[in-house]
Amino acid sequence: MLLAKVVGTVVATRKDSRLEGKKLLIVTPLTPEQVESASSAGAPGPPSGKANYLVAVDTVDAGFRETVLIVQGSSARMATTCKDCPVDASIVGVVDSVTIESEDR
Amino acid sequence: MLIGRIVGDLVATQKAPSHEGRKILVVQPLNLDGSNRGDEVLALDAVDAGVGDRVLVVTEGWGAMTAVGRQNAPIDMAVVGVIDSVALADQHSEHAP
Amino acid sequence: MLLARVIGNVVSTVKNDTLTGKKILVLQPIDSAGKDRGEKLLALDSVGAGAAETVYYCRGREAGFPWYPDDVPVDATIVGIVDHVNVSRQ
Numbered sequence: 012m013l014l015a016k017v018v019g020t021v022v023a024t025r026k027d028s029r030l031e032g033k034k035l036l037i038v039t040p041l042t043p044e045q046v047e048s049a050s051s052a053g054a055p056g057p058p059s060g061k062a063n064y065l066v067a068v069d070t071v072d073a074g075f076r077e078t079v080l081i082v083q084g085s086s087a088r089m090a091t092t093c094k095d096c097p098v099d100a101s102i103v104g105v106v107d108s109v110t111i112e113s114e115d116r
Numbered sequence: 117m118l119i120g121r122i123v124g125d126l127v128a129t130q131k132a133p134s135h136e137g138r139k140i141l142v143v144q145p146l147n148l149d150g151s152n153r154g155d156e157v158l159a160l161d162a163v164d165a166g167v168g169d170r171v172l173v174v175t176e177g178w179g180a181m182t183a184v185g186r187q188n189a190p191i192d193m194a195v196v197g198v199i200d201s202v203a204l205a206d207q208h209s210e211h212a213p
Numbered sequence: 214m215l216l217a218r219v220i221g222n223v224v225s226t227v228k229n230d231t232l233t234g235k236k237i238l239v240l241q242p243i244d245s246a247g248k249d250r251g252e253k254l255l256a257l258d259s260v261g262a263g264a265a266e267t268v269y270y271c272r273g274r275e276a277g278f279p280w281y282p283d284d285v286p287v288d289a290t291i292v293g294i295v296d297h298v299n300v301s302r303q
Contacts, residue, residue, distance in 0.1 A: 012121055017202035017205065018148070018204055018205050019148070019202060019203055019205055020202070021119070021167075021172065021197075021199055021201075021202050022199070022201045022203075023172055023197035023199045023200055024198070024200050025163050025164075025165075025197065025198040026163060026172065026196055026198065027162055027163065027183050027196040027197065030196060030197060035117070035172070035197075037119075037148065037202070037204070038183045042206050049120075050179030059149075060147055060148050060149020060150070060151065061147050061148075061149065061151065061153075062147075062148060064119075064147075064148055065117070066117035066118065066119060066172060067117070075205040076205055084176055085176055085177070085178055086178075087176070088178070088179070088183050095182075096179070096193070097162075097174045097176075097178075097179030097180065097182055097183040097196050098117070098159050098174065098176070098177060098179055099117060100117065101177035121243070121288050122268040123300050123301075124245060124298060124299045124300030124301065125299050126216075126245075126269070126295050126296075126297065126298040126299065127295070127297050127298075127299070128269065128293035128294055128296055129294070130260050130261065130292065130293065130294040131269075131292060131293030132259060132260065132279055132293060134278075134290040135292065135293060140244050140269070140293070142214075142300055153217070153244070155244060155251065156216070156244055156245050157214065157215060157251045158214035158215060158216065158269050158296075159214070167301070173220055175276060177273055177274055177275035180275075181275070188278050188281040188282075188294045189275070189278055190259070190271040190276060190277075190278040190279050190290055191214075191271065191275060191278075192214060192271050192273050192275045192276075193214060201221060203259050211302050
C-alpha cells in the first residue's frame with residue numbers, strides 16, 4: 012500500500028464498460044515522512060508536472076488534496092466496487108494522520 | 117493506470133494466438149504536464165483508440181486480459197479508456213498535453 | 214508489452230524441469246525507432262524468434278501464459294515477432 016495525495020481527476024467517456032460510473036483520480040505518492048510533516052506544517056505544495064503519479068479508482072469518495080491509501084496490482088480489484096474491474100490501482104482509504112516512531116526522538 | 121498518448125501501432129504476423137485480431141498500440145506514457153515520461157510501451161486495444169488519442173492504460177495482467185476478452189493470455193497492458201479531459205487540483209486551467 | 218531486439222541466447226543444461234525445451238534469449242529493449250533503451254534482459258521464447266529480430270515481450274506473471282495451463286517460472290516472454298512499427302515522427 013502507498014500513501015498518496017489526490018491532485019486531479021480524469022474524464023473518459025469511451026472506456027471499458029466495467030469502468031463506467033467509477034471516479035478516476037490522479038494521485039501522487041507520498042512518503043510517510045511527507046504526510047507526517049504536512050499534518051504539522053500545512054499541506055505540501057502542488058506537485059511538479061514531472062511528479063510520479065498514478066490514475067486510481069476511488070472507492071471511498073476521496074476529494075481533491077486529501078491524503079489517501081492506495082493499493083496497487085491485482086489487489087486493487089479486491090476492493091469493494093472494484094470487483095472484476097480492469098484496474099491496477101484503487102483508493103481504499105482517506106488518511107487522517109500518520110505518526111512515525113523514530114528512535115532518536 | 118497510466119496516462120499515455122498513442123503514437124503508432126505495430127504489425128506482427130507471428131505472435132501469441134491470443135493477440136490475433138487486436139490492435140497493438142505504441143503508447144508513450146505522459147507526465148502530468150504533458151511531457152514524455154520514460155520509454156514507449158505496447159498495449160492491446162480494448163476501446164478502439166487511435167493515433168493521437170490520450171488514453172488510460174491498465175498495467176495489471178488480469179485487467180488487461182479481460183479488457184480485450186482474452187483469458188490466460190500473455191498480455192500485461194491494455195488501453196481501457198480514451199481520455200476526454202484531465203483536471204488538476206492546483207491549476208485553474210486544464211492541462212492539454 | 215515492450216519492444217526489443219534479440220541479441221543472443223543462453224544455453225543452460227541444468228534447469229528447472231518446466232524450462233526444458235524452451236529457448237532462452239537475450240533481449241536489448243529498444244524504442245519504436247530501433248534505438249537501444251535500458252538494460253538487457255533474458256526472456257523465454259514462445260513464437261520461434263531468432264537472432265537480430267525485433268520482437269515484443271510480455272512481463273510479469275502473464276509471461277507464463279503462453280504455456281497455460283502449465284506453470285512456468287518466467288518473468289519475461291517473447292510473444293510476437295514485429296514485422297514493422299508504424300510511428301510517424303514530426
